[in-house]
Amino acid sequence: MALEKECPRTVSCADIIALAARDSTVLSGGRNWEVPLGRKDSYGASLKESNNNIPAPNSTLKTIIAKFKRQGLSEVDVVALSGSHTIGMSRCVSFRQRLYNQTGNHQPDRTLDSHYASFLRTGCPKSGSNQNLFLLDFETPAKFDNFYFKNLLTNNGLLNSDEVLFTQSEFTKGLVKLYAENNEIFLDQFAKSMVRMSTVKPLTGDKGEVRENCRLNNH
Ligand code: HEM
Structure with missing residues (x-):
């Protein structure tokens, strides 16, 4: 105003x-x-188009990478930009599947730390409480740093789309380890990738x- x-x-x-x-x-x-x-x-916004182009929290790494590539963004951008989950929160409904029935066999996600999963289940029951909020980086939730990546190394990533960066590809796993070890390299790449993302069809x-x-x- x-x-x-x-x-x-x-x-x-x-x-x-x-x-x-x-x-x-x-x-x-x-x-x-x-x-x-x-x-x-x-002039307008399209829910259908955004659902088509933006990955879902339960997308596989392959799908996430493909959707980023379609916009001209690389695997390095995928990993660095996901580091933005060092800040903010997610609703229970976005990760519930990991707690109860990850692959349709009524078992939790094996790549989710079991203590962390128990904690999450207390506020994110099998049904209901969809809007309950959980920190994406419970170590340093209000600080823009590399604890998001450190959490992934110990299976403490909140979303499936977070943990798959560490479990579904050697290349992205290498980047997760690099950023977990070196905050400066992560912060530099994040800034570069944000500039790259800002060139996506404005x-x-x-x-x-x-x-x-x-x-x-x-x-
Ligand atoms: C790689 C694919 C990505 C997926 C699947 C994804 C998914 C999600 C989901 C499910 C949430 C929680 C939303 C909710 O439950 O209400 C979330 C939150 C968030 N995401 Fe992502 N995200 C991705 C990439 C990104 C990127 C590229 C950025 C920015 C550079 C970003 C920044 C954020 C932030 C800041 C929040 C917290 C929002 C808040 O606290 O209000 N995410 N993301």
């Missing part, structure tokens, strides 16, 4: 979100990067619009 008053119809919501992502990373301990600006906002020029109100429900 203040921005719109000062500088009407100039800075898009998409640019504001990209800047906020960078600033919140820096404020919580991550590296700085220069945000390429000039995105426009789209609307620019006379395509799209600059929305005046960035709230979801602005009608």
Whole structure:
């Protein structure tokens, strides 16, 4: 609102979100990067298209990599950007399958630490409590660091899509180990990959619009 008053119809919501992502990373301990600006906002959003293009928490590593590649992002980007799960939370419904019936045989995921699984089951029962929230990195939840990767080494990743980086490919496993050992290398690669991700098909020029109100429900 203040921005719109000062500088009407100039800075898009998409640019504001990209800047906020960078600033919140820096404020919580991550590296700085220069945000390429000039995105426009789209006129609409498609749930179907996003479900098609964004991996689900129970996707296999192969699917995750394929979806990133379709956008021009590499396996290195997949691993580094997943490191953003060093911050924030997930709902129970996004990882329940791992606690009770990972492969259809009514057994928990073997690549989930059993003590951690017991703890998770207390707040994420077999049914209900879908919206209960759990930290994606329970070691240092508010710090942008490499504890997300350290957790993966001990089967303490919360989402299936997290743990598969360590269990389903030698290449991504190597990167997980590298980032777990060296926070600086992770932070540098994260900043680079964020710049790469910001080049994924943005609307620019006379395509799209600059929305005046960035709230979801602005009608
Ligand atoms: C690799 C594929 C990815 C999958 C499958 C995935 C999946 C998820 C899921 C299921 C959640 C919890 C949502 C919920 O239950 O409400 C989540 C949270 C989050 N994800 Fe991802 N994610 C992926 C990649 C990324 C990337 C590339 C970024 C950013 C660079 C990112 C940043 C976040 C953040 C910050 C949260 C926490 C949100 C909050 O606390 O409100 N994720 N992700």
